[in-house]
Amino acid sequence: MRNAQRPTDLIGQTDMIRVRSLSELTGCDIWLKLESQNPGGSIKDRAAYQIIKDALDSGELEPGMTVVEGTAGNTGIGLALVARSFGLNMLAVMPNDQSPEKERMIRLHGAKCQTVDPVPFRNENHFYHTAQRLAEGRDDFWWANQFENTSNARAHYLGTGPEIWQQTEGAVDILVSVAGTGGTIAGTSMYLKERNDDVQVWLTDPDGSGIYSYLQTGDYVANGGSFTEGIGIMRLVENFKQARIDAAVNLPDQDLYALSRYVRDHDGIVLGSSSALNLAGALQAAAVHGPGKTIVTFACDLGERSASKLYNETYLRERGIELAAEPAKELVARYRENGERVWRAAK
């Protein structure tokens, strides 16, 4: 229990829960670090706090100014709450295909939110370029730039990594994470590998993202698409560059859908889509390394933020998801045979 002076004092120090059903199925201890407990409901609060704190400390950002950021939503929520508690304003630029749950929350925090059409990165109207342009248009605007600003990864090096080390009493064998900016996997992997170089770091990539192919071939190539939000990317950014990754796997929405229902029904845990993909990655890692391993992954945000997609049957049918979920036991058996789909770093 903590008594705080500001919401930002409550960022980090999140609990972990052992996912009993999947731990029993795999013989590994699979832990979820509940980043949904952060005051803004996601792991991005950590990056938001560090980005603003570092910029205030360096004098780049001053009270009264407006923080501008392009975001899939969670970073916008985190920045909005941190900005307010430091006397700053917030303007988020968000693609209009992200869940309305997140856009509403940004506005509830009193921030401005401008939506743009989702377009490829090379298009000047991409949310990233729009945010940059807006920020550069005024002296009292400041661009947070979560992709290239490495205060993002630093948040996880200073907070998330040490917390996992402490919570597992140094027994963590495998870290599994999705990546958007790569801040989480970069900062956490750097810290854990400094403590124990044998910790294995697994990236889970959704369809429609090029990270898995980048690790395999050096080129960003994507197949298909995904309804996950905030993860997957088609270019190399400064935060991701710092990640120390041993293995990567690309997994489809169908698998995260199956796991979201399994842990909801067996463990009472309602996950967001990137978090369910994290658990799918944890199962794949358990199938390769287990049994007996301690695996840590993240509940990146509140499950409610995926209500309109992952928990909406009409939407799922439109996306071609088979609603009769594959039992987790069969998923594990399939992942045991999936070995060749896993990319492994050269030793």
Ligand SMILES: Cc1ncc(COP(=O)(O)O)c(C=O)c1O
């Ligand atoms: C729901 C969700 N999961 C995961 C991530 C990825 O985190 P990172 O940017 O640290 O790679 C994000 C990033 O925005 C997110 O919104």
